Every structure is written in structure tokens, then in C-alpha cells.
Amino acid sequence: MTNPINIIAVGGGKGGIGKSVVCTNLAAGMALSGQKVILMDTDFGASNLHALLGITNPAHGFQDFFNAEITDPRTLLLDTGISNLKFVSGAGDNPGSANIDSEKIGTIISFIKKLEADTILLDLGPGTNYNVIDFFNISTQGVVMTTPEMTSIMKTFSFIRSALFRRISLAFQDFPEIQRVVDHSNPNDADMESYTTGLLRSKFAEQFPDQADRLETLIQDFTPGLVVNRVRNRKDLMAGENLLKLVKKFLEIEVTYLGYIIESDRVRDSIDDMIPFLIKDPQSKPSENLQQIIGALTNTDLQFVKRDGRIFVSKQVRLSSGWEV
Ligand SMILES: Nc1ncnc2c1ncn2[C@@H]1O[C@H](COP(=O)(O)OP(=O)(O)OP(=O)(O)O)[C@@H](O)[C@H]1O
Numbered sequence: 001m002t003n004p005i006n007i008i009a010v011g012g013g014k015g016g017i018g019k020s021v022v023c024t025n026l027a028a029g030m031a032l033s034g035q036k037v038i039l040m041d042t043d044f045g046a047s048n049l050h051a052l053l054g055i056t057n058p059a060h061g062f063q064d065f066f067n068a069e070i071t072d073p074r075t076l077l078l079d080t081g082i083s084n085l086k087f088v089s090g091a092g093d094n095p096g097s098a099n100i101d102s103e104k105i106g107t108i109i110s111f112i113k114k115l116e117a118d119t120i121l122l123d124l125g126p127g128t129n130y131n132v133i134d135f136f137n138i139s140t141q142g143v144v145m146t147t148p149e150m151t152s153i154m155k156t157f158s159f160i161r162s163a164l165f166r167r168i169s170l171a172f173q174d175f176p177e178i179q180r181v182v183d184h185s186n187p188n189d190a191d192m193e194s195y196t197t198g199l200l201r202s203k204f205a206e207q208f209p210d211q212a213d214r215l216e217t218l219i220q221d222f223t224p225g226l227v228v229n230r231v232r233n234r235k236d237l238m239a240g241e242n243l244l245k246l247v248k249k250f251l252e253i254e255v256t257y258l259g260y261i262i263e264s265d266r267v268r269d270s271i272d273d274m275i276p277f278l279i280k281d282p283q284s285k286p287s288e289n290l291q292q293i294i295g296a297l298t299n300t301d302l303q304f305v306k307r308d309g310r311i312f313v314s315k316q317v318r319l320s321s322g323w324e325v
């Protein structure tokens with residue numbers, strides 16, 4: 001029996017907050033630590049992830065798959081020059097078609113399920129529309145990102161709410177009446193207090209009491225992780241804590257804090273050089289931050305060292321505190 005594939009999606013409402021750069025480095029780090037990893041660009045229409053890996057012109061992309069020019073999914077796997085890491089581009093010969101309807105999302109899900117990998121990382125585009133949210137919701141582990149600015153915190157809050165409410169809405173697909181109430185409770189860019197999990201719960205208690213337990217399970221099963229990027233000081237770190245508090249208060253879900261990445265020229269320089277910063281200098285501060293995040297995601301303690309141009313990884317499985325040894 002093969003293990004189920006771990007699908008990690010990296011999202012967050014705002015554009016330009018570092019989703020792609022973090023996703024690429026997570027993929028590189030997991031691959032170096034021995035997992036078979038596939039990194040996918042799902043930002044159709046504006047795909048640029050390949051550049052972060054030093055691939056200037058991807059030979060194939062998802063668009064070819066949609067256009068049925070390619071039928072074997074493995075053809076789309078591009079080499080990255082990093083062992084254990086393959087890449088699927090969002091681009092293709094017919095650029096500009098960013099419209100991914102639910103049928104295409106279904107095609108991609110079946111595509112993903114046919115691949116052989118330990119972990120698939122999905123780099124999401126900006127925004128909270130369904131094209132983006134539906135990819136987030138096919139993951140087995142969602143990662144939301146924010147930067148410390150209030151605008152980014154608010155957008156990431158909206159992203160988490162949209163993902164949760166969309167998940168609930170789709171679970172009640174066979175009950176249009178319920179679905180209408182859920183969708184109406186999640187207008188885009190609505191303020192925090194007016195559209196909460198608590199209010200949705202009370203609507204269920206009033207109108208659909210026999211479905212209240214199902215709603216509870218859907219809420220409890222939604223457990224994304226949070227990464228705060230571009231941190232400069234302690235105050236910036238507090239911004240992440242504030243987001244966790246807001247989510248707990250208004251959405252009543254537990255978001256796991258996975259870690260942070262400092263603001264660093266090394267990140268910017270690595271983008272110019274088209275090499276993931278973790279590979280360029282695994283002992284730099286942002287690389288150490290990233291190792292912590294991979295550790296939190298995989299329940300391991302990792303350490304990357306570069307010697308004579310080669311990267312060595314030491315790995316220790318974390319024992320959960322409840323264990324007696
Ligand atoms: N930790 C960091 N330190 C310094 N600069 C950073 C850091 N993280 C990201 N950046 C800068 O932010 C830019 C945008 O990053 P990236 O393209 O990963 O964002 P994104 O969230 O994927 O954007 P989009 O939503 O448009 O896809 C990078 O090109 C880099 O210059």
C-alpha cells in the first residue's frame with residue numbers, strides 16, 4: 001500500500017507577500033531532506049514560479065494539459081536541477097487563459113492523484129476568489145501567509161474565512177437552501193464582526209438544527225498553519241499573534257503557528273540569482289527560519305549545512321511530548 005500524498009497549498013489574500021518564494025524554498029528544503037516533491041504553479045495566467053527555480057522557458061505547462069495537447073500527466077514534470085524536486089508550470093503555449101472553472105479544477109485534482117510523490121506543494125495566486133480558494137481546499141495541509149502590515153493581516157483573515165465558508169458550502173452541495181445561507185454569510189471583503197462562525201452557527205441552530213453537528217465537524221476539521229513573512233522586529237511578530245487571536249475570536253478555529261521569516265536582502269538576492277535562498281546559503285537567518293517551518297510541518301528537527309558546494313541534511317524525528325521513552 002502506498003502512503004497518501006501530502007498536498008500542501010500556500011496561500012494568503014494579498015499579492016506580493018512572498019507566497020511563491022516561500023513555497024519554492026519549502027519545496028527545495030523538503031526535497032533535500034529526502035522526500036520526493038513536486039512543486040506546482042497554480043497561478044494560471046500570471047505564472048512566474050519557474051523563474052525562481054532558474055527555468056526561463058518551461059517546455060510544458062498546465063495549459064497544454066487543459067488543451068488536451070498532453071494526456072500523460074508525467075510529461076508535465078520538469079526537472080529543476082535539485083534532486084527529488086520536479087516542477088509543473090502553470091504556463092503553456094496558449095497564455096492568458098486564467099479562467100479555471102470547476103471542471104478544470106476537477107481535472108487538476110485527478111491529475112494530482114495520478115502523480116507519484118511524497119509531497120506536492122501548490123503555489124497559489126493572490127486573492128480570495130474561488131479559483132484560488134478551491135486549490136487551497138484540496139490540500140491536506142493548508143499554509144496561509146501574511147506580512148506584518150495591517151492590510152495583509154486583514155486580507156489573510158478574509159482568505160481563511162473564505163476557505164472555511166467555501167468548504168462548508170461545498171459540503172452542503174446537495175442542500176441548496178443551506179448552501180445559500182452559507183454563501184450569503186461570506187461576502188467578499190466583509191468586515192470581521194458581521195460575518196462570523198458564531199452567527200453561522202446560530203443560523204444553523206434556528207433553520208437547520210439537524211445539520212448542526214455536521215457544521216461543527218467541518219469547523220473543527222479546518223486547521224490551517226500560519227507563516228509570517230518579512231518580519232523585522234518583535235512588534236512584527238506580534239502581528240502574527242494578533243491574527244491568530246482574531247481567527248480564534250471571529251471564526252472559532254485553531255490556526256497552528258508554523259513560524260516566521262525575517263525581512264532579508266538574501267531573499268531578494270536569491271530571486272535575482274534565480275536560486276532558492278535555502279540552497280544558496282542554508283545557514284543564513286532566513287534559511288534557518290525556513291528549516292523551522294519545515295520542521296513544524298513534518299514534525300522533524302532539520303539542519304542544513306553546506307560544505308564544498310554540497311548540502312548535507314541532518315534530520316531527527318520529533319517525539320511528541322505525550323510519549324514515554
Ligand atoms: N523575507 C523577505 N525578505 C525580503 N524580501 C522579500 C521577502 N519575502 C518576499 N520578498 C520580496 O517580495 C517579492 C514578492 O514575493 P513573491 O513573488 O513570492 O510574492 P507572492 O505572494 O507570490 O506574489 P503574487 O501574489 O503576486 O504571486 C519578492 O520578489 C521579494 O522581492
Ligand SMILES: [Mg+2]
Pocket residue numbers: 019020021043123124125
Ligand atoms: Mg506568487
